Amino acid sequence: MEYFKEREAEINGSLLAVLSGENLLFLGPPGTAKTLLAKNVCQSIEGGNFFNYLLTSFSTPEEIFGPLSLKALEEDEFRRKIDGCLPTAHLALLDEIFKASSAILNSLLTILNEHKYHNGREIVDVPLLSVFGASNELPEEDESLEALYDRFLFRYRLAYIQDDENFRSLLFRTLGDFEPAVQISVSQIEELRASAENLPVDPDVELIITELRRALQLREIEISDRRWKKVVQVLKVAACSSGCPTVDRTMALLLQHMLWNLPEEREAIRKTVFELVVSGGISTEKLRLDAGDLKAAISIALINELPIGTVCDSCGEEFSLRQEVEAHHNMHPNHSYKLKREGDSRIYPYDNLIREIDSLQESSGKTAALSPAQKEVFENEYEDLAGRLKGVKKRFEKERELLRDLMEANIWLSTLDRNEALLLHDTRSEELSEIEGLMKEIRSVLGLQIRPSGHVEAEAEVNAEVKAKVPVPDSSSSSAGFMKGLGSRFKLR
Known part of the structure; x- marks a missing residue:
């Protein structure tokens, strides 16, 4: 990107945080353009006021909220002169935010929660669209700081520039001052949020969020109901500002930046989000495991089938399965056995019987057969699994094009996200081919015939549904026009 190297996701997140009215946290070392990015984003807001301050443990409320009004004190009133301070800003960057003193923290939480500031007897409406917090590290265990941390929905871990070419460009190429190509007014932002309120959410997005919540709970990552509610509203704003008619599943890729609590959770959450979005909430990994389990179960059952009828010489009980003989032997370890074949009257102790059975199984060269009851159970499981796989x-057959078109319409995705989603889709397609191979093996063992698909009409319906879901962005809307103009300056695409 022209001004901010290797910061595409952070730029997208910053703009979306402003439009959706949520706060954003940059976690990382100093010197990673956090202040410059926040300041330039603020320039894209028509008439926007920017407030920036580096907090320390010795910072006082006067530095953030304004000095005491001497005139008000003469009238026995406690009031601050807030002009030019946080209570009058549209966008703020508070560096080292977790070092704020308790005196600052109490008022700060009220501003973040309610966008209100208690200035003496007066309650002031704070025009803040978003607060950008920055910190080198996460807060220590402290209830007040944890409450502050929870108010930052968007979270990004920043690092220094990695690519050599980007590094050289930063050092040796001079760029002019940043000037936004287009600006958006506060009233337009409010209109966008109002329009986004009633935007429908696709059913597969509901499935993705539900499955994601379950997956996070299994990893003992708890997300409050309040944050989940905010997340859905952000996705609506993202879809509305992209000109999309619904919240489609590519919007859910943005969840990777809103759900982690600790930096070490980021990669696992990102991976889970991508897997669910690409597969529409369906786990292809579970399909593969289920097919493998079914094949293994059939193999075990076939090995378990005795090659010849066996009867207990001591009590006369007959057996057709190896496990039945084993269970009988465990109950009656002294019993002996006979094989039900003509001209054979030998009596076998248990150990000798097993060796003889193994020898017969090996020498027969015949595929062991399943009992009718077993075959029926396995065929039902196969048909169920085959139906899931077919769906x-x-x-997946037509989804790559759909996925690409949806992501092209989604202005909030980084190039990295788009490429990774398509790559994962290709990987999942290969996995489906492997699962089909397993299913062919299972079908062969069960002796099932390949049935003609006869699903031409059904596939046509699916393809029609796919095309219908590709959004046609409304470039005439003020928000879409703003994002196109702003994207050309920040180079969002």
């Missing part, structure tokens, strides 16, 4: 495969 997923049908979706």
Whole structure:
């Protein structure tokens, strides 16, 4: 990007945080352009006031909220002169935010929660669209700081520039002052939020969020209901500002920046989000495991089938399965056995019987057969699994084009996100081919015939549904026009 190297996701997140009215936290070392980025984003707001301050443990409320009004004190009133301070800003960057003193923290929480500031007897409406917090490290265990941390919905971990070419460009190429190509007014932002309120959410997005919440709970990552509610509203704003008619599942890729509590959780959450979005909330990994389990179960059952009828010489009980003989032996370790074949009257102790059975199984060269009851159970499991696989495969066959078109319409995704989603889709398609191979093996063992698909009409319906879901952005809307103009300056695409 022209002004901010390797900061595409952070720029997208900063703009979306402002439009959706949420706060954003930059976690990382100093010198990573946090202040410059926040200041330039503020320039894109028509008439926007920017407030920036570096907090320390010795910072006083006067530095953040303004000095005491001497004139008010003469009238026995406690009031601050807030002009030019945080209570009058549209966008603020508070560096080292977790070092704020308790005196600052109490008022800060009220501003973040309610956008209100108690200035003496007066309650002031704070025009803040978003507060950008920055810190080198996460707060220590402290209830007040944890409450502050929870108010930052967007979270980004910043690092120094990694690419050599980007590093050289930063050092040796001079750029002019940043000037936004287009600006958006506060009233337009409010209109965007109002329009986003009633934007419908696709069913597969509901499924993705539900499955994601379950996956996070299994990892003992708890997200409050309040944050989940905010997340959905952000996705609506993202879709509305992209000109999309609904919140489609590519919007859910943005969840990777809003759900982690600790930096070490980021990668696991990102991976889970991408897997659910690409597969529409369906786990292809579970399909593969289920197919493998079914094949293994059939193999075990076939090995378990005795090659020849066996009867207990001591009590006369007959067996057709190895596990039945084993269970009988455990109950009656002294019993002996006979094989039900003509001209054979030998009596076998248990150990000798097992060796003879293994020898017969090996020398027969015949595929062991399943009992009718077993075959029926396995066939039902196969048909259920085949139906699930067919549904997923049908979706994947035409989905790459759909996924690409949806992501092109989604202005908030970084190039890295787009490429990774398409790569993962290709990987999942390969996995489906492997699962199909497993299913063919299972079908062969069960002796099932390949049934003609006969699903041409069904596939046509699916394809029609796919095309219908590709959004047509409304470039005439003020928000879409703003994002196009702003994107050309920040180079969002």
